[in-house]
Amino acid sequence: MNILVTGGTGFVGRHIVWRLSAEGHQVTFTGRNERAAQQVLAHSPGNVTWLAIDHASPEAGKQIHQASQGHQAVVHTAGLSSPWGRYHDFYSANVESTEQVVSACESQGVQRLIHISTPSLYFRFADCLNIDEDSVLPPPVNHYAATKALAEARIRESRIPNTVLFRPRAIFGPWDNTLMPRLLRVIEKSAVPTPRQGRALVDLTYIDNLVDAVLLALHQPLPARSVTYNLSNGQPICISDLLNEISTQFDLTVRKRNLPWPVLYGIACCLEGLGKLTPDKEPLLTRYSAGVMAFSQTLCLDRIRADLNYQPRVSLHEGIARYATWYRDQLR
Template sequence: MKILVTGGTGFIGRHLVWHLAAQGCQVLFSGRNATAAAEVIAHSPAPVQWLALAHGSAQAAERLAEASQGCAAIVHCAALSSPWGAPQAFRQANLDATAEVIHACKANAVPRLVHLSTPSLYFDFTDRLGIREDQPLPAPVNEYARTKAQAETLLAEAQLPKCVILRPRAVFGPWDQTLMPRLLRVMRRGAIPLMRGGQAQLDLTCVENLVHAVWLALTRPLPRPLCVYNLSNATPMAFADLLQQLATQLHLPLRTRRLPWRLVHGVAHLLELKARLGNGAEPLITRYGAGVLAFSQTLDTRAICRELGYAPVISQAEGIARYAQWWLARQETPDEP
């Protein structure tokens, strides 16, 4: 079957492209970076095609509609995932891009859409355990959460024949550009702050398990037209324990410093204000970035297990070991994930 993957040059997108190609699918993936696209093509187990596309541009909707002709499904990965950025950039990457995908699905009667959302929608600077998909969402904490929530609303209103929204928590693995690299930078440069004792319970998702979940969302019968599922490895661990595992696997020194949450929150707030008054560059630490490491957030994943037959294909420990093996083999620095 022919499948279009938006954002196929990104971390998650490239893993999906490679898996779908290995399954014998005809894969077309979009992205703006020609160098990254060449890398995706070079590592693919079977031929794949690249569509150079900048979401939010005047021609993007029609180009995407043309490219998706004959598709059995679209997997929408393209997004701006960051704790900091200009509101317009988030609207373009997360909201406009989703509208373009919906247009393509309707223009070509694409039977199925799988959309990658985020559990950042649940975050509210409190400890939350076992969050279900049907629980009310708090006010968005930043533009990323706001635009991803708005994108989900667009999908709900679109009334597509079959649509699956996945909310994977803290995805990591080879080619990760966000989660692990940020931790490693701090780990190599100084002490990592442990807020609230470093005991916040964190859910993680190995990228291999997310890819498996997407494949199930593409191939399994769906119980209703719109399905929303949490996703993780379902093995929460304390932030301090995660740091210790990473330090051991990556042969890095681990230095930590216990700091009060209120102090870190106040400093982050001041840094954000300074950044807004200056050049707008992302500050060293944001309130959201600190908060997700200070407060517990775990997901109830029983719905996807029950309705799609999902179960993790690799354990969290194995996922961390695989990432460490990849990172060490590339002899990377923390600044070059």
């Protein structure tokens, strides 16, 4: 197949490019960072082409339209993922970029669009276990969730023959520059706040498992024109045990501080208030980040298992071990 991957210089996008390339597909990927693009090209085992496209630029729509010509499928990973930032930036990166991709797919006759969304859409300040894809969504917790919801809506309204929306939880692995690095910085610098004694359950997704799911969605028949799938390792773990696992794999001493939830929430509110004075700098703690540490959120995988025969092949323990090995190699 000829496949276009948007945001191929990012953490998720590059792994998808590499796997598709290894399996013999003709891959074109987009991204604005030339240095990152050269890294992707250097590690690609097959025929891969890079297009320098800034999805936030005025020219991006026309460029994506031209880039998608002759492609049977598009994997849309480009976007802005953060618990903090300006609404305009999230809207541009998550909604307008998706509109560009959808328009290009419709006009160029692309048969299948795979979109990487987020289970942050489910988040509320309460324990939520075994959430399925048809759950009623709460009001968005932040700009990221709000704009990803708008992006999903645009895809469902499209005329593309087949669309798949993945909601992968807490993706990590080699080249991750968000989840694990942030957690490691907190562990190394201070005590980790563990409200409610660290009993909150979390789901994580090792990157190879996500890429497996994308390949399944590209090749298998779908039960409907547009399908949404939860995605994770299917191994919920409590925050305290996760910190212990990271401590073991990275040979770090983790200090835990059992702050009451009202205290932690109050601190996050204060830091967000101060953060409005410098909106381009993320506060040390946001209400969303605090809530993730305090409240359980686990995903039901029944649909993706039934439709795509998805079975995570890299366990949580093995995934953290692989990431720790890669992380140490980068420091040498």
